[in-house]
Amino acid sequence: MQLIKDVVNCWGKEFKFYFQSKMIYLILFVYATMSAGFVLYVSDFYENTVANMAQFFIYQPGILATIIPVLTMRLWADEYKYNTLELILTQPISIAAVVLGKFLAAWSVAGIMILSSGGIWGMVAFMVNLDNRWIAINYLITFLMAGSLCALASLIAVFCYNAIAAFLGALALCLLTVMANFSYWIEKIIPDNVILNDLVKSFDFKWQFENMIMGQVGVGGGVYFVLLIVAALWTSLIAVEYKRK
Numbered sequence: 001m002q003l004i005k006d007v008v009n010c011w012g013k014e015f016k017f018y019f020q021s022k023m024i025y026l027i028l029f030v031y032a033t034m035s036a037g038f039v040l041y042v043s044d045f046y047e048n049t050v051a052n053m054a055q056f057f058i059y060q061p062g063i064l065a066t067i068i069p070v071l072t073m074r075l076w077a078d079e080y081k082y083n084t085l086e087l088i089l090t091q092p093i094s095i096a097a098v099v100l101g102k103f104l105a106a107w108s109v110a111g112i113m114i115l116s117s118g119g120i121w122g123m124v125a126f127m128v129n130l131d132n133r134w135i136a137i138n139y140l141i142t143f144l145m146a147g148s149l150c151a152l153a154s155l156i157a158v159f160c161y162n163a164i165a166a167f168l169g170a171l172a173l174c175l176l177t178v179m180a181n182f183s184y185w186i187e188k189i190i191p192d193n194v195i196l197n198d199l200v201k202s203f204d205f206k207w208q209f210e211n212m213i214m215g216q217v218g219v220g221g222g223v224y225f226v227l228l229i230v231a232a233l234w235t236s237l238i239a240v241e242y243k244r245k
Helices: 002-018 023-042 060-072 077-081 085-089 095-115 118-127 132-159 163-179 182-189 194-201 205-213 219-244
Strands: none
Touching: 002 095, 023 060, 023 095, 023 118, 060 095, 060 132, 060 163, 060 205, 077 085, 077 163, 095 132, 095 219, 132 163, 132 205, 132 219, 163 205, 205 219
């Protein structure tokens, strides 16, 4: 129970910090602009006779992989810059609460950012008859996917004493995670091994996400993103514990 209270307190502090800066509003604007731009000008939105939100969701991994590092780059860099990390770690609060609180704050802002694209949903719904329940599910899937990117970016932030270094490192890791296509190379090297190909494909971030938003929602995809979050947070906890010593 105490851990939950500590996490909530840390989350509230970090969440408020985001909106004390005008930068967050610029980030929200850039995200909304990128999302609308990809849907209207990069995808086949105008040529497609059946407009649907797939043209929005399909680009979300790449967009979020670019934006989320901006949200996480100061999570730990400011603590190092102002020498407040030692103070935090000596307080009667667990390190797990600090790690979780910072992560949840970044994930919450990412959720608000994703919801800010609701205008696109409204526009498409005005043009065609959509399955709004399924669109809502896809938003939840996108939110879960964003959480895994926030966890990875937060992990990089733990190791960086400078916000710019944290941004560049997180950007590289997030883009690499999203763009990695292990199954492609396995099929090139061992084209006839179907079992190995399917196994390796299950580790592809974008493949898991696209499967889910295209209707193949199962336990596997959800577990994949949850395990990615848990692994990144666990590693972050170990890293902060090491710095404490």
